[in-house]
Structures are given as structure tokens and as C-alpha cells.
Amino acid sequence: MQKKSCQFSSKKVDYYFDADFTMLEKLAGKEHTVIITDENIFQAQAKKFKGWNCIVLKPGEAFKVQATVDSVIEQLIESGADRKTTLVGVGGGVVTDITGYVAAIYMRGIRCGFVPSTILAMVDASIGGKNGVDVGIYKNLVGTIRQPDFLLYDYSLLKTLPDAEWINGFAEIIKHSCIRDLAMFKELESKKLNFYKKDKSALGKLILRNAMLKSKVVEKDEFEQGDRRLLNFGHTLGHAIENMYELSHGQAISIGMTAACHLSAALAGFKETERVVKVLSQYGLPTYAEYDHNAAFEVLKKDKKKERTSMNYVLLEKIGKGIVQQIPMNQLQTLIQELPA
Amino acid sequence: MQKKSCQFSSKKVDYYFDADFTMLEKLAGKEHTVIITDENIFQAQAKKFKGWNCIVLKPGEAFKVQATVDSVIEQLIESGADRKTTLVGVGGGVVTDITGYVAAIYMRGIRCGFVPSTILAMVDASIGGKNGVDVGIYKNLVGTIRQPDFLLYDYSLLKTLPDAEWINGFAEIIKHSCIRDLAMFKELESKKLNFYKKDKSALGKLILRNAMLKSKVVEKDEFEQGDRRLLNFGHTLGHAIENMYELSHGQAISIGMTAACHLSAALAGFKETERVVKVLSQYGLPTYAEYDHNAAFEVLKKDKKKERTSMNYVLLEKIGKGIVQQIPMNQLQTLIQELPA
Secondary structure, eight states, X not given: OEEEEEEOSSOEEEEEETOOGGGHHHHSOGGGEEEEEEHHHHHHTGGGGTTSEXXXXXXXXXXXXXHHHHHHHHHHHHTTOOTTOEEEEEESHHHHHHHHHHHHXXXXXXXXXXXXXXXXXXXXXXXXSBOOEEETTEEEEEOOBOOXXXXXXXXXXGGGOOHHHHHHHHHHHHHHXXXXXXXXXXHHHHOOHHHHHHOHHHHHXXXXXXXXXXXXXXXXXXXXXXXXXXXXXXXXXXXXHHHHTTOOHHHHHHHHHHHHHHHHHHHXXXXXXXXXXXXXXXXXXXXXXXXXXXXXXXXXXXXXXXXXXXXXXXXXXXXXXXXXXXXXXXXXXXXXXXXXX | OEEEEEEOSSOEEEEEETOOGGGHHHHSOGGGEEEEEEHHHHHHTGGGGTTSEEEEEOOSGGGOSHHHHHHHHHHHHHTTOOTTOEEEEEESHHHHHHHHHHHXXXXXXXXXXXXXXXXXXXXXXXXXXXXXXXXXXXXXXXXOBOOOSEEEOOGGGGGGOOXXXXXXXXXXXXXXXXXXXXXXXXXXXXXXXXXXXXXXXXXXXXXXXXHHHHHHHHHHOTTSSSGGGGGGTTHHHHXXXXXXXXXXXHHHHHHHHHHHHHHHHHHHOOOOHHHHHHHHHHTTOXXXXXXXXXXXXXXXXXXXXXXXXXXXXXXXXXXXEEEEEEEEHHHHHHHHHTOOO
């Protein structure tokens, strides 16, 4: 086990890497904790949940909606949860997003921790305090920014992770390397997914590196006035097409990153689109895809990053160096219409 | 107009006392502002809202629920509200609670201001950042603590305020005097409601005094670890019976304050119950009432202030000096059963 801590604006967050699930009992006693998880994890990891008070959600992004929040709150009331209760989300990004959101609003805020169970959640979704639910086709339209109290990383949870979910997580890892970490990009270029699946030590190092990369970015800019926006690389167009076409998050942002590379070439002199596309493909991610560019732009206009007549768009100057550029909406529309399919 | 400011943990809040509604345009431009109000205010003050983008709610506590929040969010999406939009709640506590809550969660938080339209909202509900909605019979079970950016006090809004609402507001004013301000209690003893209704200057001073009293308490203890809890005087039992019997908030906490005086006599040597009861009556508030003490205790057990086996209860040592005392739940049950009706 390796402990790290990050100091955010109103809270210190403790990270327990390479830890065992049973350690949870030290961080949150069984008596005053409610675990939120989903049916898949609850069945796959049945033993781990023995003796814990659990709320089990239906799995999938389709249930990351207010109705699920309403139902969780009803169950918390019934179970007698009070201000001293700790909520622990055990699962992927959907579970940790809902758990963090409910913890932020139940009785105006109760203690909360995460045990991420997917690569995506371990390196990205469970870090940084963003939580919330989707509203119609608009992802995370409602939510808060509120840090959890702790994160517990038990890599044994990855044993039952489907291939598609490994690929999903590596999309965010590649994103991190593109915006901030050329050395990691080079490592990724030289390996394949199977290498990390087999080499636990290399995987553990990669997860810790990514979790800390994101945490450091958020630590310096928790409320997204500056560098935190870099983490949206590939996400603007990605979010727009994710729900439209029922793509996985990784697939959607991979297509979004490819598009952002092309915008970067047009607006920021970026010359390494092919190299990024090659790594994305190498990890099983789609890059070019046919989609309705006009419809995507219509959804994208509702993105939270829009500021009236322009959009803050994340581009690459070079691999390892992301930048945020304001693009006027009409120019963005043209650029998106002209993207290669 | 008199401007005051308070510095809370993450935000400075500006107060504009004795201001005119038209000043709102300086604080939040018409183009990028959405006003939330209710049908009563919208009709009574139609002229004020001309040219403003408004969301009009059905009036009353019955609509302080998630379904209303859902509907407001849908309307914000439709109107194209983005991260730069300011939400302004014009109304009583229900309107400002919902507005503050929606502003806290829409796109993970947008700018917000309040124009309180009732005495209760002016001296209490719109101050301190607590927002949220009721869940079933549990008041404010869901919400956040997040300060507004500004408060604008236009006393002309009080012209159409019904008598019952004046009385409602004075319940909180008497509460403030009981926990913190003996001099104000004495002033209240020497006057009647009609005096304040007629003397605008005295009313303005009283409102400012109460708004600042509450703000100072919250400034020092925003997240209610200490003195902020004093503001719950009369509210523990009050909240329990408010929804059970469809009492107004003022009536409920008046009965709650009377009960708290009796508990204070039993546990903290308080000797002035009759004096408090007299002032409450003088301002048209009920003090003793028949209600199901056992049923009230069952609801009270779900109060946010409960801590497993005890409850943080606000008592009076003397008038002007509130204290917080932990009362074991079984002792509290007996005390409440034995309260005079």
C-alpha cells in the first residue's frame, strides 16, 4: 500500500494505492457507512460486500439521472443515514459520480469516499470532485464540485473488468499523456494494452502516475478557471456524440481527440495528428467515424464550456502540451463541418 | 440605499439595503439573467418584471420539491442558460431556497442573487447560503450551503405582503433576539407589529439589524460546527410539526421556541419562559398547541441535527443567550412527551 495526499481548497484527500478492500473498514466503519455500487460489481465481488450496508444501482450511464438520485435518497432516509454517515461509492464513473453528488446534497453534505473499480474511474472519474447526473442528452448538466475524503485503490477489482472497459480507461490515459506528459506518451507508444494487463507492477505505476497527474492539475485549479480545462481535451465533441450514438466514453473522446488534433493543426500549428491517431488505434480506440456533424454541433452548443459567442476548446501545441483556445462559435461550426470522417 | 458586505469562506456577499428593484440591472444584466419567482409575486409586482426573462413557480412550500427543481432545470436548458448566466430569486424563502439550490447544481454552479420579498426571507431565509428542497415530510433534507453573490432589499415589495406573512417573519426576529440580542428583545416587548408596519424607518433598521445579526453568526461558522446552530432555536420541534399540521413556518417555530423554553427550564435553569411566550403572543404567534407528541418525536428523529444517540438542541440560558446542548434521544423523548399543551 502506498499513501498519497492532495490538498484541495476545502479538503485534504487521501489516496490509498495498491490497497486491499478490507482496509475500507479502517476508513469508514461498517456501522455508519452506506456503500453505493451497481449490480455488476455487487455480483462479481459479492464476498467483499459481506456485512456492509449497500445500495445497489442498475448499471450503466442510462441510470446516471435524477431518478436514481431520488431513489438513493429515499433509501438513505429509510436506512436512517444521518450527518455522520459516510457514503462510499464502489464502482466506475457512473457510481462515483452519483455517490459524490448524493453525498454533496444529502443533509447539505456528508462524508464520502470512493473505491474505483475501473481503469477509467481510477485514473480520471473518481478524481477531482466533479460529480453529477445527465439531463436528457446533456452530460453532467447538473452536479457540484466537491472532493471526496478518500480514495481506495484495490487492483483486484480489475480482474473481472471487461476488455471494452480497459480500452475505455486507456482513452483517458492517452489524453493525460497528450496534454501533459510526453514521456508517458512515449511509453504508451512502445507498449500495448496486453502488456499492462499482464504486468501488475507496470499497471500500478501507470495508474498512480495518471491519478497524480490529474490530481495535481485539479489541486491548482479546482474550479476550472485555468489549467483544469485541459482535462477536457477530446471531451467537447466527445460528450456531444457520446449519447447521440451510444458510444462508450472512451470511444467518444477518442473520436473527439482526433477531431481536436485536426482543429489543433488548423489553429495552433499542431503537426502530430497521425502519431496521436496511431496510439489511439493501438489501444483499440476508434478515431475517425461517420456522424452527423451538424447535429453534433447543435448538442455541443449546450456544452458547459460554451461562453455565449465562443467556446473554450482544448487544443495541442505539441504532444505533452495542451492549450485552451477560445474559438468563435461560427468558426467552430465550419471547422467541425469540415472534419474528415 | 445602504451597502454592506460579508466575507464568507469562498465568497464575498454584497447586501443592498433600502434599494430599488431597478438596481438589479446593475447587478445582473437583463440579457444574461433568469429571474425565478412565484405566481403571487409575479402578478402583484408585474411592472417590475417587464423585460426580464422569468421562470414563474407555483407558490407555496408544497412546491419546494425536486419536481420543481427538475422543471426549472428544463426551462433553463430551453432558455439557453449557460455558465455565465445569473439566477435571481425574487420571493420568499421557498423561492430563494430553490433558486440557490438550482444555482448550486446547474452546470456545477452559476452566479446567483436574491431579492427577498417577505420579512422572513429578508431577515433569515435568504441569508447564509443554506438552500434545498423538502423530501416527503423532511424539510430541507436535500440541498447545499452556498452563498449568493448579492442580496437586494426593496421594501416596496412588502406593500402587498399578507398579515400572516408579517407574523411569520417576526417569529424569526423574536428568535434572533432570544439567542443573541437582549436589547432587541426589549424593543420588541415595547412595540407591536402595527408599529413596524407603519414606521418604515424603524422597520428598515430592524430588518438590517436582523440580516446583519444572522450574517455575522454565519460568517463565523458557515458550515454549522458551532454557533450557527443557535439559529435553529425552536426549529427542531418546529420543523417536525410544520409539515405534519400544515402550519406556517412562523407558527411552527413559535410553538417550537415555546417548547425549547420549557426544555431550557428543565435542563439549563432558564427562568423566563413566560416573557418569551408573552412576546410571541404579542406578535400574533401561537405558543401552546395540541399536537401528537409521539408522532412529532418520530419525525424529529430524522432531523439533520441528530447525531446517532443524541440531538443537538438549542436552549436558552437567559434571553439573549442561546446555547447548544446534546440531549440523549431517550431523555428528549420523555421531555417532549411531558411538554405542556
